[in-house]
Amino acid sequence: MVSKILLFVFVFNLVSDYSYGQRNKKFFRKDYKYLEEVEGFYKIHTLHKTWSEAKRVCALEGASLFYPENDDEAHAVLSFWNATQPYRWVHVGISDLIVKGVFETIDGLPVSDVYNNWGPGEPNDAGGVEDCVILRQDGTLNDDQCNKKFPFICKKSLQSLEWNQRCNFPNLDYVYNEQIGRCYKFHLNPLNWTEAYAVCNAEQSYLAVINTQPEADYLVALTESVPKDKVPGNYMRGAVHLGFHNRANEGWQAVRGTSLDDTGYTCWGTNQPDGGEKEQCGSMFYNGLLNDISCGTRAFFICEHEVDTLSSALDDRFGDAVVLS
Ligand SMILES: *[C@@H]1O[C@H](CO)[C@@H](O)[C@H](O)[C@H]1NC(C)=O
Ligand SMILES: *[C@@H]1O[C@H](CO)[C@@H](O)[C@H](O)[C@H]1NC(C)=O
Numbered sequence: 001m002v003s004k005i006l007l008f009v010f011v012f013n014l015v016s017d018y019s020y021g022q023r024n025k026k027f028f029r030k031d032y033k034y035l036e037e038v039e040g041f042y043k044i045h046t047l048h049k050t051w052s053e054a055k056r057v058c059a060l061e062g063a064s065l066f067y068p069e070n071d072d073e074a075h076a077v078l079s080f081w082n083a084t085q086p087y088r089w090v091h092v093g094i095s096d097l098i099v100k101g102v103f104e105t106i107d108g109l110p111v112s113d114v115y116n117n118w119g120p121g122e123p124n125d126a127g128g129v130e131d132c133v134i135l136r137q138d139g140t141l142n143d144d145q146c147n148k149k150f151p152f153i154c155k156k157s158l159q160s161l162e163w164n165q166r167c168n169f170p171n172l173d174y175v176y177n178e179q180i181g182r183c184y185k186f187h188l189n190p191l192n193w194t195e196a197y198a199v200c201n202a203e204q205s206y207l208a209v210i211n212t213q214p215e216a217d218y219l220v221a222l223t224e225s226v227p228k229d230k231v232p233g234n235y236m237r238g239a240v241h242l243g244f245h246n247r248a249n250e251g252w253q254a255v256r257g258t259s260l261d262d263t264g265y266t267c268w269g270t271n272q273p274d275g276g277e278k279e280q281c282g283s284m285f286y287n288g289l290l291n292d293i294s295c296g297t298r299a300f301f302i303c304e305h306e307v308d309t310l311s312s313a314l315d316d317r318f319g320d321a322v323v324l325s
Contacts, residue, residue, distance in 0.1 A: 028156050028170055029061070029204060038076045039158040042066065044085050048149035051132035054091045055106060058154035060202035062170055065093035066153035067105050067133075068115035074139055077153065087137070091152040094133035094141070100125075103133065103143075117141055168307050169204060175222075176307070180215050183305040184208060186226045190235035190298040193245070193281035197255070200243075200303035207243030208304035209254045210265040210284070219302060220288040228300060239291050241301035244282035246273075246292070252282070266290070 026034045032041035041063070049057060055065045068074035081087070093106035094114075103111040103123065111133075119140035123130065132146035144150075156170075163169075166176035167183035174183040183205075191199065193207075200207050210216045223240060243255035244263075252260035252273075260266055260282075269285050273292035281295040293299065 026158055028063075028161055031061075032063070032154075032156065033080060034158075035076045035080060038073045040073070041156040041158070041161075042077060042080060043154045044081060044087075044090070045152050045154065046085065048151055049091070050149055051091045051095065051146040051152075054150075054152035055093065057202065058093075058152070060199055061154055062203070063154040063156040065091065065106055066155040067093040068135065070115055071117075074115050074117070074135070078137070078139055081153070082137070085151070087151045089134040089136045089142070089144075089150060091150045092133050092135045092141070095146065096123075096131050096143075097146065100131065111141075115141070166307075167305055169305060171203060171305075174205075174303075174305055177218055180212075180218060181307060183307060184219070184222060185303045185305075186222050186240075187301050187303065188226060188228060188231055190231065190233065190300055191241075192298050193241045193283075193293065193295040193301075196241045196299075196301035197243075200301070203303055203305070205303040205305040206255050207241060207282075208302040209243040209256070209263055210288075210290075211263050212265060216265055216267070216284075216288040219284060220286065222302065223284075223286050223300075226300075231300075233298075235298035235300075236293070237299075239283040239285050239293060239299055241293070241299050242282050242284050242290075243304070244290075245295070246280045247295065249280075 026041070028034070028041040032043045034041050043061070043063070045054070045057065058065045066077065068077065094103055094111055096103045098104065105111065105114055117140055119136060119142050122141065123133070123143035125143060129145055130143040132144060134142050134144050134150060136142060161170060162172055164172050164174055164183070167174045174185045176183045185203070185205070187196065187199065197207055208219060210219065244252055244260050246252050254260050254263045267289050269289035269291050272290060273279065275292045275294065279292035279294050281293050283291045283293040283299060285291050
């Protein structure tokens with residue numbers, strides 16, 4: 001007990017030091033690099049995406065599609081980029097998609113207020129189809145086609161970082177369940193199973209896996225508590241995607257490598273699974289019983305986040321922080 005209190009005090013001190021930015025390593029996510037000189041976290045995405053996909057991916061990661069705010073930031077990010085990746089250009093968060101010819105950042109600033117360093121003769125709207133902006137390795141901007149797939153950079157400023165202390169990660173939408181010791185988010189935008197899987201992954205989580213009856217009860221209560229009836233559109237009502245599937249035809253597997261039988265909870269709904277080859281993804285009826293569902297069916301879904309153990313999270317987050325014995 002005493003050691004628990006000590007640990008709490010210790011952690012509290014670290015976190016408060018951390019939030020005032022006075023000490024040790026700054027941390028957002030393991031896949032982002034902190035650049036001290038511009039007080040921001042950056043990730044260069046190597047999987048090429050269209051401009052709008054890139055913008056969405058950054059948002060899912062809790063960040064935003066990077067654009068340079070000024071020369072210093074352009075220089076810092078280009079140095080990082082030159083040192084780590086071979087790309088000649090990346091999508092940046094500037095476009096004239098709202099009104100053609102008016103280039104603005106994704107947060108609505110005129111490009112002349114940020115990094116207004118166009119390449120010679122740019123922007124030229126070649127062919128009348130260039131509405132999105134790329135940053136070239138030489139530091140100049142150019143307009144190009146939004147649907148071309150390029151690498152891109154996501155950014156989170158230190159100043160905008162908010163930490164979910166219970167869940168020990170930077171996503172305030174997740175709710176900690178004390179009894180289970182994990183964090184959950186109910187997603188009210190219906191997606192198919194494969195998209196839902198990718199969304200949870202981008203949030204450093206995974207589609208929820210039920211391990212115990214209390215966890216099933218909690219997910220039922222969570223489902224009851226959200227305003228799902230207000231969500232319009234064409235999607236399946238009555239079930240939410242969860243983290244199990246039979247996509248490889250090897251029997252039902254939970255995400256993260258266990259068979260469904262080993263998760264500790266296998267309460268299927270009446271006559272389920274019933275879809276055979278057509279229903280190879282996993283969901284839960286609103287009453288908590290399991291159901292097979294077509295992987296292409298849109299439905300709500302629940303992501304689950306495992307709370308990092310204190311020691312490893314602190315090691316990563318605070319680098320040279322003192323470790324309690
Ligand atoms: C990055 O590399 C390009 C191409 O070699 C070069 O033109 C540019 O000056 C470099 N930028 C920085 C900040 O290192
Ligand atoms: C899920 O939706 C995405 C985007 O619409 C689509 O590309 C994908 O093929 C769908 N997945 C399945 C299994 O149908």
